Structures are given as structure tokens and as C-alpha cells.
Amino acid sequence: MSLTEEQRAEIAAHGQEVSSTLRPTVPALEAMLYQPLEVLDHGFLRVIDYMGDDGAIVQAARVSYGRGTRKVTEDAALIRYLMRHRHSSPFEMCEIKFHVKLPIFVARQWIRHRMASVNEYSARYSILDNEFYLPAPEHMAAQSEVNRQGRGETLAPQAAAEVLDILRGDALRTFGDYERLLDEKEGYGLARELARINLTLNTYTQWYWKTDLHNLMHFLALRIDPHAQYEIRVYAEEMLKVLHAWVPQTAAAFEEYRRGAVTFSATMMSVLRRMLAGEVVEQAASGLSRREWDEMQASLKG
Amino acid sequence: MSLTEEQRAEIAAHGQEVSSTLRPTVPALEAMLYQPLEVLDHGFLRVIDYMGDDGAIVQAARVSYGRGTRKVTEDAALIRYLMRHRHSSPFEMCEIKFHVKLPIFVARQWIRHRMASVNEYSARYSILDNEFYLPAPEHMAAQSEVNRQGRGETLAPQAAAEVLDILRGDALRTFGDYERLLDEKEGYGLARELARINLTLNTYTQWYWKTDLHNLMHFLALRIDPHAQYEIRVYAEEMLKVLHAWVPQTAAAFEEYRRGAVTFSATMMSVLRRMLAGEVVEQAASGLSRREWDEMQASLKG
Amino acid sequence: MSLTEEQRAEIAAHGQEVSSTLRPTVPALEAMLYQPLEVLDHGFLRVIDYMGDDGAIVQAARVSYGRGTRKVTEDAALIRYLMRHRHSSPFEMCEIKFHVKLPIFVARQWIRHRMASVNEYSARYSILDNEFYLPAPEHMAAQSEVNRQGRGETLAPQAAAEVLDILRGDALRTFGDYERLLDEKEGYGLARELARINLTLNTYTQWYWKTDLHNLMHFLALRIDPHAQYEIRVYAEEMLKVLHAWVPQTAAAFEEYRRGAVTFSATMMSVLRRMLAGEVVEQAASGLSRREWDEMQASLKG
Amino acid sequence: MSLTEEQRAEIAAHGQEVSSTLRPTVPALEAMLYQPLEVLDHGFLRVIDYMGDDGAIVQAARVSYGRGTRKVTEDAALIRYLMRHRHSSPFEMCEIKFHVKLPIFVARQWIRHRMASVNEYSARYSILDNEFYLPAPEHMAAQSEVNRQGRGETLAPQAAAEVLDILRGDALRTFGDYERLLDEKEGYGLARELARINLTLNTYTQWYWKTDLHNLMHFLALRIDPHAQYEIRVYAEEMLKVLHAWVPQTAAAFEEYRRGAVTFSATMMSVLRRMLAGEVVEQAASGLSRREWDEMQASLKG
Structure with a gap:
């Protein structure tokens, strides 16, 4: 990562203006605020702002008047329920904003996620730095x-x-x-x-990128995947750490119901039922293509 | 407005949990946080959370590392420029969340604005109160x-x-x-x-509604308009007050370049040029329909 | 369903204007065009227009110059692949437009799907008919x-x-x-x-509703579900028939990979692996809640 | 433009499969279908499919049962009314799909329009041609x-x-x-x-790009503008020709109320009123900045 002295000073100054607020606040994320997380040879990811926490999801799902007086375990159970049943709207109630420095070819993949707001450094208006991946x-x-x-x-x-x-x-x-x-x-x-x-x-560009928690998890689900290109996956991995710091209950539910989950097709389900009934099923008689069969076996091995 | 004692207590408790934050904070909006603004006979609007301020717009537009050290007048000028030239993406970098109680027929107009997130009180799951507009x-x-x-x-x-x-x-x-x-x-x-x-x-429902600043202003531009139905316009008017408290420079630019602005069609422009050249133009020779002519004259009178 | 004589005549006239086109055309869907499919006591669903077919999905996925000369089986395999791996963008390349008559409480659920375009009959402008569900x-x-x-x-x-x-x-x-x-x-x-x-x-309203094939399937996946309210599910069931007439290969893949598919959480997967290894797992030792355990057992029974 | 023999043959074959359809059909656009319109040194724009016509906008705005029996002049008046009052939803009822070959730096500007569907040629999967702008x-x-x-x-x-x-x-x-x-x-x-x-x-890429008529006009309004970069403006200019062939009434209204229209700010309106009252207003006493003053004078000159 290559920040100039001036940039480091700006970041440092920014990170010292403490205010009082009545808004939901997450100390673990405050501790990361503005600090660049290094990615690739010259890239970074910085959390610039956020809105909401695990409690805000529960509060929206219940359309409640106050912060809610339910127990932590009840809140976690509700978050798990919402994640499991793909009730996505309460997760849209939290928002996060990043400053990202990334190679242009990564930016081109990233921007395909349309449910986000972007302000990119303009090379029509300004001159780019001599930095490439x-x-x-x-x-x-x-x-x-x-x-x-x-x-x-x-x-x-x-x-x-x-x-x-x-x-x-x-x-x-x-x-x-x-x-x-x-x-x-x-x-x-x-x-x-x-x-x-x-x-x-491979020239580096940078942008401010803002999305809600639901769409952040959708981005993560696709970009943490081993089939995603390495150079975007490393950004997703840093963002996953941010997710755990920001909304730990939601992050746990994400690991359980999204990242660690496996979906079996209708035919795979019938194979699975035969296997559980004790039958030794072979690919040829499974109704599955070779590729799907292999994918299924890999999932079952874990 | 008809809040129960319990609801008032929940709101009051919520409004006393002060935290420290490094995030941009707006005292004038903090003062309004959680407090119900009365609308219609039983409705209200409450700001539940927000993200960003006028400075955040400037910061995103410049893709800057810190908070920016420019003068307030420079920031205001940039915001005016962005508004004037319809550069909407920096305004998307701020977000606000409301709790709204509103009649169902108003909710049906409101929901047509798709660029927002909504969690509505569910009458499949819960029983509604005996309140109607x-x-x-x-x-x-x-x-x-x-x-x-x-x-x-x-x-x-x-x-x-x-x-x-x-x-x-x-x-x-x-x-x-x-x-x-x-x-x-x-x-x-x-x-x-x-x-x-x-x-x-006319039965009342309620929801959490969250949108970004750009889409909030789009909503306001349409719903503050005298042609909007009175019962949704009164919500928009309260939201406009919130806008002024939250992002005063942006709100001023909104009044100047959106709410107070007038758009003339190509034909109206040619009429205008003839008028400025001293010609006395009449509707019949204007190329405008009677209705458009009247609209143009009304705009010119102000 | 209660159409007036005049409405029936309008529909009939509309259904007789045959044109020549170079666009992809689906005879099975042409046969349904404009005809009202009855839903509930007075409701209906009519296909008003469509764009694309199974081939258009393949064509877009390949960014090809012509219609493609691949075999039907190769096209079907590609569509299955896209569906299985949630490559949604080629499915966005097809579009469909419906005219729907539906009770207002159903319309309120339906409109929550934001990725669609809507023109609703305006009760500000016109007078509604005396029809209720x-x-x-x-x-x-x-x-x-x-x-x-x-x-x-x-x-x-x-x-x-x-x-x-x-x-x-x-x-x-x-x-x-x-x-x-x-x-x-x-x-x-x-x-x-x-x-x-x-x-x-329960008063009936009506609207033109247009969406792309990806979002149509998302709507169907949620609204055909047994947990959806009966009164919206019946609309989804008619739309599923339309799906099969319009894009039969896509519809088959939808049944296989979406509607008939089952997702197991990380913990469910570990239970499944133990079961396949011959262990008799009980709920208490499964790590699953009673409810999740029951859901898993139900899925395995089919 | 550099199409291979094989590509030309594919396009030619594609353009000869005539079907019968009951859907609204636009002969002037059928005549352009699949044909590459040359842009820049190696780029092109091809209309691949479309849905709807001017009549479909009117039909949706009226939520009508048939094609409508109103006169052409009434339809045109309604379209003008909808455009003038920014009633955008009826325009969303028409859809168009393009195949575009364009330099990557143009693609990066273009993709900022999020209300569209895109399938881009993948350089992860395939090898690009040796073509650059x-x-x-x-x-x-x-x-x-x-x-x-x-x-x-x-x-x-x-x-x-x-x-x-x-x-x-x-x-x-x-x-x-x-x-x-x-x-x-x-x-x-x-x-x-x-x-x-x-x-x-400047390497060329290509994609299928699909959007609705409302968003197409929004794209055109921004990209036909003299401030848009020349290399994207030339694509917009070809698309504007397509617009006129496809929906001539809408295109005429677009020229009148969007492209040829001028918006004056609140302060500009007060200056205008003073001018119309016979006052000779100078910039210093106008309340406008020098830049806004110049813009206003330029608009008034035409």
C-alpha cells in the first residue's frame, strides 16, 4: 500500500474528531473506522461510515418504537430466522460506506453489483498515479x-x-x-x-462505495466463493472481517445459512434420499451429469 | 397522534443512550432523533437513524482521504454545482431512516418510490389498531x-x-x-x-422506510408539489424540515435548483426569446397549447 | 371474472392484428396473448407482451452475433448451468408484461417486488368498479x-x-x-x-406489470411457496404456467434448481454427513433447534 | 467496423427468420433489426430485440383492455403530457436490447447507468480480439x-x-x-x-445491453449532452436515431421537453421576471455567479 504522508495525515486527523450521538454505535467497528486495510500490492479498503447494528435489524423487523427490550438470545434467534427464510428487507436497514483502492479490472467486476452507490476518482478530471497491480x-x-x-x-x-x-x-x-x-x-x-x-x-483507481447490509452479503456470497477471481476475493475477505466486527450476530447467521450452506437440486435430493435409505447410488443411475455428481459428492464430503 | 404510554416510554428510553462516535454527526438532527413529528390526525414521522452530512457529499465527490480542509464556502459551491448539473451520485452517499405511521392509501402512493427499503407492520402477523384517518x-x-x-x-x-x-x-x-x-x-x-x-x-399502518439523500430529494420534489395529494404532501413537508436540519447546504441548493426551478420546453424557450426581444406574443401564435401557455405565464408571474 | 361486453370486444379485436416480425417469437405464448386467465372470483392475469425466448438467454450469455447454431441440447445444458450457478444476468435479457386484476391487499404484497415496472389504475383519476374479493x-x-x-x-x-x-x-x-x-x-x-x-x-384494482425473466422467477420462487398467502399464490400459479409456455427450458431448470431444490445450513450439512456415515443422529445431539430439525427431516422425506 | 465473414453470415441468417406475431410491431425498427450501425473506428450498435411501441405507452397509462381506439392525435397529446409532467412509469413499459461493441473506457462510463441489464463478453473466459480505439x-x-x-x-x-x-x-x-x-x-x-x-x-469489448424506454431516454439526455465525452456521445447519437424509428411520438416529445428544454433556477427566474418587466439586469446585481450568469445568457440566446 502506498499512501503519501499527506494522505496519512488526513486520515489521522479525520480519526480524531469524536462526537456524541444517540444513534446505534458499534465500538468494534469504530475502532476500524478510516483505517486502511491493505489489499493486494497497492490497494486498500477503508470503512468511512456505517448506519445501524444487529439491533437495528431486529427493530425494523418488529417495526418497534424503541430499541427493544428483548434479550440478546431472542434477537439472535430472530436474525437467524430472517436469514434462514431469506427475509431480506430488515437487513437492508443497515448501511456501510467504503473507500476502496483497486485495480481497474477488479473495479470492472465489482461494478456489476448494481445495488450500490459509487463515486469513482475521475480520470477525465484528474491525473492518475503511477500505480499498477x-x-x-x-x-x-x-x-x-x-x-x-x-x-x-x-x-x-x-x-x-x-x-x-x-x-x-x-x-x-x-x-x-x-x-x-x-x-x-x-x-x-x-x-x-x-x-x-x-x-x-491493472492501473489502480479508487472509489467511495456504499451499499446496504443485504446487498453487502450478496456481494460477499458471490465474491468470497473460490470461483471468484483471486484479485477480487481478497477484497471480499477483508470485507467479511468488517462484517464480523460490525454485526456479529448477522455475520454468524451468514456463515451458517449462506456461506456454509449447500443447495441440492431436485434430482440431487432424490439421490440423497436413496442414499439415506441405504442404497449405493452410482453416477450412471443417478440422473445427474458427471459434473453435477462430482459437485454433489464434494459437498457431501465437505 | 395517539401513542400509548408504553410507546412514549420506549421512545424516551431510546433517546437517552448517548455514545461516542468518530462518524460525521449533525447536532441539529440529533436533536430531532426518535421524536415523533405529528402528521394528519394519528400519523407521525420519526427520524430513526442517519448517515453522513453535507461534508460527506463533498468528500465522496472528491474521493478524498480525510474530511477535507476546504473552506465552508467552497464546499457549498461544490454542492450547488453538483445539484445544478444533476450529478446525483455524491448525494447517494448519505442515508436516512424514518419510522412512519400513515394511512394505507398514502402508503400505496409512497411505495411507488422503489429506490428505498421498507419494513411494514404486518397485518398477516399482527392485529392492527383501531385508528383511521x-x-x-x-x-x-x-x-x-x-x-x-x-x-x-x-x-x-x-x-x-x-x-x-x-x-x-x-x-x-x-x-x-x-x-x-x-x-x-x-x-x-x-x-x-x-x-x-x-x-x-384510511386505516393506519406503519413502517420503517430508508432511502438515500438523492432519492429523498426526488421523493420530496414529487410529493411537495401542489399537485400531490394533500395527505402525502404533509408528510413531505415534515421531511423537508428534516432535510434542512440534516444537510443545510444541500437543502438550500435543493430549494434553488429543484423546488424553485422552472423548466421551459423548446417551444417555450422560443416564445421567451421573442418576448425578450420585445415582441408581444399571443397564445395563438405561440405554438403552445392553451394549457402549456397558461402554465408558462403562471411560471413567469411566479 | 367479470369482463364487460365492451372489454371482451376490445380484447378480441386486439388479438387479431397479426404482424410479421424478425424478433424471436414463441407460438405457445402467442396463443395465450391477451387472453384473461381467471384468478380468484373476479381477478385475472393477461400476458400483454413479451421479449425473448430460451434462445435469447443463450445468445446473451454467449454475446453472439447471430441466433446461434448450437444444438438444442447444448442450449438446454447452458441454461441449466446458468440457473445452477445463479448467473442471473442472461435471464434478465427476457421481459414480460402482464395486465392483472387483483384485490388491493394482494397488490400491497405484490408491489414489494421492486424490480418491476407498474402502471396502476388510478382511483384519484377514475372511479373504481363495485367488485371485491x-x-x-x-x-x-x-x-x-x-x-x-x-x-x-x-x-x-x-x-x-x-x-x-x-x-x-x-x-x-x-x-x-x-x-x-x-x-x-x-x-x-x-x-x-x-x-x-x-x-x-378487498376491492379490486388493476395494473400493467412488467418485469424481466430473472425477477419473474424470483417472484415465483417466493410466491408459489406454501407459506405465501393463498390469494397471491394463485396468481403465481398462473404465472408459472405462462413461464412453461414461454421458456420451456428455463422453466424446467427452474423446477430442478429452484423450486425443487433444498438448501441445508452448515450445521445441517454436518448432520447429513453423520447420517450418511451410518450414525443415528437425534435432534438433541444435532446442534439444530427443534424447528430446524423438523424442517430438515421434512426435506429429507420429500 | 471490423466484422468477420462468419459474423456477417450469422447476422444475415438471423435477419431472415420471419415470424407471425400478435405483439405490437414497428416496421421502421424491424428494418434496422440486427444491422450494425457503425460507431468509432471498430465499434457498432445493433438493435437485437424490442418490446412495445408508442401505443403501448398510452395503453399502459390508461390500463386499457385493448389496443385503444383513440385517435393518433389524442395518443400523441397523452404522450406529450406524460413527458412534460415526468410521469415516467408508462415509458418503462417499453424495452429495447442492443448488442454494442465499444472501447473499455467507454464501457466504464456506460455501466454507471445501473437501471439496465448487461451481459459482457468475458475476458476471463475468452480471448479478446486485437482491436483498439x-x-x-x-x-x-x-x-x-x-x-x-x-x-x-x-x-x-x-x-x-x-x-x-x-x-x-x-x-x-x-x-x-x-x-x-x-x-x-x-x-x-x-x-x-x-x-x-x-x-x-482503448481495447474493444462488447456486450448485450437492455433497458426500458424511460431509462434509455435518461441515458440519452445525459450522453447526448455536449459535455459528455465524444466517444460515448457518438453511441448516444446512434441510439437517438433508433429512438425516432421506434417510438416517433415519444421521440418528438423527448426533443421538445427534455433535449430542447431549459431549466432556470429560482434566482434565474427572478432575473428573468425583471428582464421581462423591462429592467436591464447586469450580472453584478443579478444574484447569480458569473458562471451561472453566462449559462443563463447562453440559454436565452439559444
């Missing part, structure tokens, strides 16, 4: 042979080093040219909105 | 003759009293029957989800 | 004792008849008063937007 | 000095040629390296999802 050698992997959109074996050290040289070389060259295109004295004074088209997709 | 005599108006969806003259006192009797009588009778349908001992023990279908549309 | 005796049920938002036993015939009298009596009276409030000569000439507040929630 | 000399402009996010003077021919060389050189090199990274035999067999991060932002 370069994979660490251990994440430099060959195309998967079984999964058309996945990674397979890690590259041999020598190959990884050569790939790194290519990526770094191209990023440096295109960025250098970007600066030359922009430069009004030594270069061409080209409009920013045009010069930026020369940058590579 | 009855218009005050001065709002008891005849069908407008010029506007098919508006009100005209106020009814004469005698007629208004008779209408009130009819509305009250029907609401009392249907509610009494609702109770009889539900009653397991003296009545029929009918399922709640069925019994409620007997209630009239 | 009355449950058939076999759907007149007592409050459930196990499910706070459900129905239990059917009422005894005598009680059902009495309940019906109450509901009918109140609806007739409030509608009669509605007419009297509106009547400019014999009544009060009250504004329509006010008079309507006297109507009961 | 290079501005024509007449669009190669210097940074604007008055508008921080705009273009100023066109570059001198020699400078434009040099800039072109830089952009072309970098795009060719990074694409060559992309191929080398991917190549399993002569290169590194790097995973596609990683190799693509080396591409520049």
Missing part, C-alpha cells in the same frame, strides 16, 4: 484446464519472473507515455479524457 | 372541475359534517367487524391475513 | 396456531357463511357510501382521491 | 483550459500524428504481450483472467 509470484498461475475461467498450476519461478517483467515493463511504458501525452510543456497537452485510454487495466 | 373539515373538498385528479372547492360545513359521519361510521363498523372476525371466543377466529381484508383504506 | 368457503380458514402468519383449519360451513355475510355486507355498504360521496347530484361530489379512502382492502 | 486526428484535442473534464483545441496535424503513433504503438505492444502471455506453446500459458490485465483501456 503486479501479481505476486505465488498468484501467477497458468490457465486452468478444467475451468475455462479459472487458474491452474502456479508458474515455475523463472516463468513467473519473466511474466512479471513483461507486465511491469508494459505498465511503466504506457504510464510514461500517458504522462508524455498529458505534459503541456515537454509533451502534447492531450486532454485527460483521451490520454487515459493508453493505461493498462 | 378522517379529513378535517377544511380538507374535505369537492372533485376539481379542471383537474381530473385534484380537489376543488371545500365542502360546505353541513356537507362536510355529513361526509365525516359516513367515513367515521364505515370505518368503525368495518373495524368492529374485523375484531369480531378475529375474536376466537366471541367471534370466528378467522386468520389475520383474511380478516384484515375488511378494513378500509 | 370474497373468499370461497373452502378458503375461509381460522388463524393457524403454529404459524403466526398462516391459516389453520377451514371454518365450519355455518361460520363460513356468516363470515361471508359480514365481508359482503361491509364491502357493499362502503362501496355504496363511496358512490354516494362521489355523486354530484344526489350525494356530495367529494373528490375522488378522498372518497376512495372509504373502500375496503 | 484510436482517435481520428480531428478528435485529438488538447486539455480544455476552462473545463477541467473537457477538450479544447484540436492538436496540430504533426502532434496528432505523433500522439497516434504513441497510442498505436502501446496498444500493439501490450496486445502482442497479451498474446505471448497466453500462448501455451511459445509463451507462458498464463491464465486468461491474468493476461488481460495487460491490455490498454
Whole structure:
């Protein structure tokens, strides 16, 4: 992560203005507020603001007048019930806002989640920094042979080093040219909105991103998944830590009913019933394709 | 407004749990937090939570690291610029949550605003209170003759009293029957989800409603309008007061560029140019329909 | 269902204007177009327009230039894959529009699905017909004792008849008063937007409702569920027939991977693994609550 | 535009499957169906499907049973009324789907419109073509000095040629390296999802993009604007032609009430009233900033 002195000072100053509030407040999340969580080589994730807590979900579900006087265990049970039965609207009652620094190709995946608000740093208006993502050698992997959109074996050290040289070389060259295109004295004074088209997709951008708790969990469910690209998954993993700090009961229910849950199709259910009745079912007689059969067996092994 | 003692106590207790926070905090809105603002005969509006302030809009627009060190006048100028040019995304960075008690027919108009989250009190699950909206005599108006969806003259006192009797009588009778349908001992023990279908549309319901600042202003622009039905407009008017307390710079820009602004069509613009050139334009030669002509003249008079 | 002669004639005329088109066309759905499918005592559902077919989903998923030359079995396999892995965006590429006549209390549940477009008949602008929903005796049920938002036993015939009298009596009276409030000569000439507040929630309204295939299936998954209120479930059941006529491969995948699928929580999965390993697991030692245990056992029995 | 023979054949075949339909059909749009409209150097826009026409808007606004028997002039008047008063829901009842080939930096602006469905060609799954956007000399402009996010003077021919060389050189090199990274035999067999991060932002991508008529007009209003970047504006201009072919009455109303309309702020309105009263108002005494004053004068000149 590469913050300038000035940026660190701004963040530090911001994190010292304490106010009194009657709003629900979460000390564990206050402790994380504004602090950058490092992701990838130059990226970060910072919680900028939040609204609501576990209690706010319960309060909305009950449409109650006060904070509620129920016991903690009752609240947790209600949250589990809501999560289990996919009653999503009470979870929409909490909101969180992040400042994220991320490579453009990650931003392009991320933005596909439409139920969020975004303010991105504008390269039409401003000049980008010379920062681009370069994979660490251990994440430099060959195309998967079984999964058309996945990674397979890690590259041999020598190959990884050569790939790194290519990526770094191209990023440096295109960025250098970007600066030359922009430069009004030594270069061409080209409009920013045009010069930026020369940058590579691993260039870092940043944005403010805000969503509600329901949509945050939907994002997490999709992006923590092992099939998600590594470079977005690491952001999701940091956000999952934020989730546990912010709304611990909801996070526990999320682990139980969403992340750790398994869905079986109608045919899988009939296979399962046969297995539980003692039958030894084989794929050929299961009604499942080879791929679905394998997925089912993997789920049952855990 | 009819809050029970218990409800008042819950609200009072809720309003005394002070916490420390590093989040942006707005004292003028904190002072209103949880307190019911009375609307109509039994309705209310309460601010339950909020996220962000005027500064948060500026911060998001600039994608800045800290709170920003610019002057207040610069911030106000940026907010005015954003509002004027309909850059809506920075306003989406603030969020507010209300608890609202409102007649069902108002709820049906309100819910048409989809960019919001809602948790409504469930009449499948719970039993509604015997509360229904009855218009005050001065709002008891005849069908407008010029506007098919508006009100005209106020009814004469005698007629208004008779209408009130009819509305009250029907609401009392249907509610009494609702109770009889539900009653397991003296009545029929009918399922709640069925019994409620007997209630009239002026019965009060309540919900938690949460939206972002951009969509709140869109709601206000439509519902403060004199063409909005009186019974929803009074809620919008209370919300406008909340807007001014919460984000005074944004509220000022809203008054200047949205609420007080006038849009002229292409043809109106050509009429306007002729007028400014000294020509005396008449409707017949204006290219405008009679209705549009009248609207334009009304706007110019102010 | 109560259509006037004039309405029937309008529908019939509409259904005879044949055009040539290059767009994907589904004969089975064309055969249903404009025809009212009866629902409840006076309600209906009509398909007014549609866009796309099974092939359009495949085409979008492949971002292809033409209609695609793949075999039908390959297309079906891709659709199954997309459904199984919750790749929802290709399903958003199909769209359908309905004209629905439905009781207001059903409309209030329905509108909670925000990812749709709605144009409702306006009772501010027009006068409603004297039509209201009355449950058939076999759907007149007592409050459930196990499910706070459900129905239990059917009422005894005598009680059902009495309940019906109450509901009918109140609806007739409030509608009669509605007419009297509106009547400019014999009544009060009250504004329509006010008079309507006297109507009961079982009064019929109607709307045009349009959504995409992904959101249609989401609606169906929630509203076909046995826990949905009967009066909205019957609409969902008619829509499911439309789904099968329109996109048969997608509908088959929906039955397999959504409607017939079962999701087990993390704890349920560990119980399942123990059971498959031959252990006799009891609820007390399962880590599941009684309710979750029962739900799991019910799923395993099918 | 660079379509392969195979792609042209697929498009041609697609455009010959004529069906009969009872749905509203627009001959002028049928004539454009599937045909690529060229945009920029390698981009295009193709209408893939549509739903509804001008009549469908009127039908939804009236919630009518048939196609409606009103006169064309009445329909046009209603459409004008709906547009003028921002009654947007009837316009949501029409839908259109495009296949678009566009540079990635344009795609990044475009995707900010969230009220649409998108299926993009996946560079995780497939390999991109060697196609990138290079501005024509007449669009190669210097940074604007008055508008921080705009273009100023066109570059001198020699400078434009040099800039072109830089952009072309970098795009060719990074694409060559992309191929080398991917190549399993002569290169590194790097995973596609990683190799693509080396591409520049002017690389072409493509997607299926679907939205409703209301949101299409919102997109057009923002992207046809002279302040929009040239490279997205040219797509909007082609879409505007599609709009006129598809829904001519709506398109005419759009030109009159949206594109050709001008909005004056509260302060501008007071200035206007003074001017119409014969006063010679100067900026200093207007209450307007210099920039707003200039904007107002420009609007009045037309």
C-alpha cells in the first residue's frame, strides 16, 4: 500500500474528531473506522461510515418504537430466522460506506453489483498515479484446464519472473507515455479524457462505495466463493472481517445459512434420499451429469 | 397522534443512550432523533437513524482521504454545482431512516418510490389498531372541475359534517367487524391475513422506510408539489424540515435548483426569446397549447 | 371474472392484428396473448407482451452475433448451468408484461417486488368498479396456531357463511357510501382521491406489470411457496404456467434448481454427513433447534 | 467496423427468420433489426430485440383492455403530457436490447447507468480480439483550459500524428504481450483472467445491453449532452436515431421537453421576471455567479 504522508495525515486527523450521538454505535467497528486495510500490492479498503447494528435489524423487523427490550438470545434467534427464510428487507436497514483502492479490472467486476452507490476518482478530471497491480509470484498461475475461467498450476519461478517483467515493463511504458501525452510543456497537452485510454487495466483507481447490509452479503456470497477471481476475493475477505466486527450476530447467521450452506437440486435430493435409505447410488443411475455428481459428492464430503 | 404510554416510554428510553462516535454527526438532527413529528390526525414521522452530512457529499465527490480542509464556502459551491448539473451520485452517499405511521392509501402512493427499503407492520402477523384517518373539515373538498385528479372547492360545513359521519361510521363498523372476525371466543377466529381484508383504506399502518439523500430529494420534489395529494404532501413537508436540519447546504441548493426551478420546453424557450426581444406574443401564435401557455405565464408571474 | 361486453370486444379485436416480425417469437405464448386467465372470483392475469425466448438467454450469455447454431441440447445444458450457478444476468435479457386484476391487499404484497415496472389504475383519476374479493368457503380458514402468519383449519360451513355475510355486507355498504360521496347530484361530489379512502382492502384494482425473466422467477420462487398467502399464490400459479409456455427450458431448470431444490445450513450439512456415515443422529445431539430439525427431516422425506 | 465473414453470415441468417406475431410491431425498427450501425473506428450498435411501441405507452397509462381506439392525435397529446409532467412509469413499459461493441473506457462510463441489464463478453473466459480505439486526428484535442473534464483545441496535424503513433504503438505492444502471455506453446500459458490485465483501456469489448424506454431516454439526455465525452456521445447519437424509428411520438416529445428544454433556477427566474418587466439586469446585481450568469445568457440566446 502506498499512501503519501499527506494522505496519512488526513486520515489521522479525520480519526480524531469524536462526537456524541444517540444513534446505534458499534465500538468494534469504530475502532476500524478510516483505517486502511491493505489489499493486494497497492490497494486498500477503508470503512468511512456505517448506519445501524444487529439491533437495528431486529427493530425494523418488529417495526418497534424503541430499541427493544428483548434479550440478546431472542434477537439472535430472530436474525437467524430472517436469514434462514431469506427475509431480506430488515437487513437492508443497515448501511456501510467504503473507500476502496483497486485495480481497474477488479473495479470492472465489482461494478456489476448494481445495488450500490459509487463515486469513482475521475480520470477525465484528474491525473492518475503511477500505480499498477503486479501479481505476486505465488498468484501467477497458468490457465486452468478444467475451468475455462479459472487458474491452474502456479508458474515455475523463472516463468513467473519473466511474466512479471513483461507486465511491469508494459505498465511503466504506457504510464510514461500517458504522462508524455498529458505534459503541456515537454509533451502534447492531450486532454485527460483521451490520454487515459493508453493505461493498462491493472492501473489502480479508487472509489467511495456504499451499499446496504443485504446487498453487502450478496456481494460477499458471490465474491468470497473460490470461483471468484483471486484479485477480487481478497477484497471480499477483508470485507467479511468488517462484517464480523460490525454485526456479529448477522455475520454468524451468514456463515451458517449462506456461506456454509449447500443447495441440492431436485434430482440431487432424490439421490440423497436413496442414499439415506441405504442404497449405493452410482453416477450412471443417478440422473445427474458427471459434473453435477462430482459437485454433489464434494459437498457431501465437505 | 395517539401513542400509548408504553410507546412514549420506549421512545424516551431510546433517546437517552448517548455514545461516542468518530462518524460525521449533525447536532441539529440529533436533536430531532426518535421524536415523533405529528402528521394528519394519528400519523407521525420519526427520524430513526442517519448517515453522513453535507461534508460527506463533498468528500465522496472528491474521493478524498480525510474530511477535507476546504473552506465552508467552497464546499457549498461544490454542492450547488453538483445539484445544478444533476450529478446525483455524491448525494447517494448519505442515508436516512424514518419510522412512519400513515394511512394505507398514502402508503400505496409512497411505495411507488422503489429506490428505498421498507419494513411494514404486518397485518398477516399482527392485529392492527383501531385508528383511521378522517379529513378535517377544511380538507374535505369537492372533485376539481379542471383537474381530473385534484380537489376543488371545500365542502360546505353541513356537507362536510355529513361526509365525516359516513367515513367515521364505515370505518368503525368495518373495524368492529374485523375484531369480531378475529375474536376466537366471541367471534370466528378467522386468520389475520383474511380478516384484515375488511378494513378500509384510511386505516393506519406503519413502517420503517430508508432511502438515500438523492432519492429523498426526488421523493420530496414529487410529493411537495401542489399537485400531490394533500395527505402525502404533509408528510413531505415534515421531511423537508428534516432535510434542512440534516444537510443545510444541500437543502438550500435543493430549494434553488429543484423546488424553485422552472423548466421551459423548446417551444417555450422560443416564445421567451421573442418576448425578450420585445415582441408581444399571443397564445395563438405561440405554438403552445392553451394549457402549456397558461402554465408558462403562471411560471413567469411566479 | 367479470369482463364487460365492451372489454371482451376490445380484447378480441386486439388479438387479431397479426404482424410479421424478425424478433424471436414463441407460438405457445402467442396463443395465450391477451387472453384473461381467471384468478380468484373476479381477478385475472393477461400476458400483454413479451421479449425473448430460451434462445435469447443463450445468445446473451454467449454475446453472439447471430441466433446461434448450437444444438438444442447444448442450449438446454447452458441454461441449466446458468440457473445452477445463479448467473442471473442472461435471464434478465427476457421481459414480460402482464395486465392483472387483483384485490388491493394482494397488490400491497405484490408491489414489494421492486424490480418491476407498474402502471396502476388510478382511483384519484377514475372511479373504481363495485367488485371485491370474497373468499370461497373452502378458503375461509381460522388463524393457524403454529404459524403466526398462516391459516389453520377451514371454518365450519355455518361460520363460513356468516363470515361471508359480514365481508359482503361491509364491502357493499362502503362501496355504496363511496358512490354516494362521489355523486354530484344526489350525494356530495367529494373528490375522488378522498372518497376512495372509504373502500375496503378487498376491492379490486388493476395494473400493467412488467418485469424481466430473472425477477419473474424470483417472484415465483417466493410466491408459489406454501407459506405465501393463498390469494397471491394463485396468481403465481398462473404465472408459472405462462413461464412453461414461454421458456420451456428455463422453466424446467427452474423446477430442478429452484423450486425443487433444498438448501441445508452448515450445521445441517454436518448432520447429513453423520447420517450418511451410518450414525443415528437425534435432534438433541444435532446442534439444530427443534424447528430446524423438523424442517430438515421434512426435506429429507420429500 | 471490423466484422468477420462468419459474423456477417450469422447476422444475415438471423435477419431472415420471419415470424407471425400478435405483439405490437414497428416496421421502421424491424428494418434496422440486427444491422450494425457503425460507431468509432471498430465499434457498432445493433438493435437485437424490442418490446412495445408508442401505443403501448398510452395503453399502459390508461390500463386499457385493448389496443385503444383513440385517435393518433389524442395518443400523441397523452404522450406529450406524460413527458412534460415526468410521469415516467408508462415509458418503462417499453424495452429495447442492443448488442454494442465499444472501447473499455467507454464501457466504464456506460455501466454507471445501473437501471439496465448487461451481459459482457468475458475476458476471463475468452480471448479478446486485437482491436483498439484510436482517435481520428480531428478528435485529438488538447486539455480544455476552462473545463477541467473537457477538450479544447484540436492538436496540430504533426502532434496528432505523433500522439497516434504513441497510442498505436502501446496498444500493439501490450496486445502482442497479451498474446505471448497466453500462448501455451511459445509463451507462458498464463491464465486468461491474468493476461488481460495487460491490455490498454482503448481495447474493444462488447456486450448485450437492455433497458426500458424511460431509462434509455435518461441515458440519452445525459450522453447526448455536449459535455459528455465524444466517444460515448457518438453511441448516444446512434441510439437517438433508433429512438425516432421506434417510438416517433415519444421521440418528438423527448426533443421538445427534455433535449430542447431549459431549466432556470429560482434566482434565474427572478432575473428573468425583471428582464421581462423591462429592467436591464447586469450580472453584478443579478444574484447569480458569473458562471451561472453566462449559462443563463447562453440559454436565452439559444
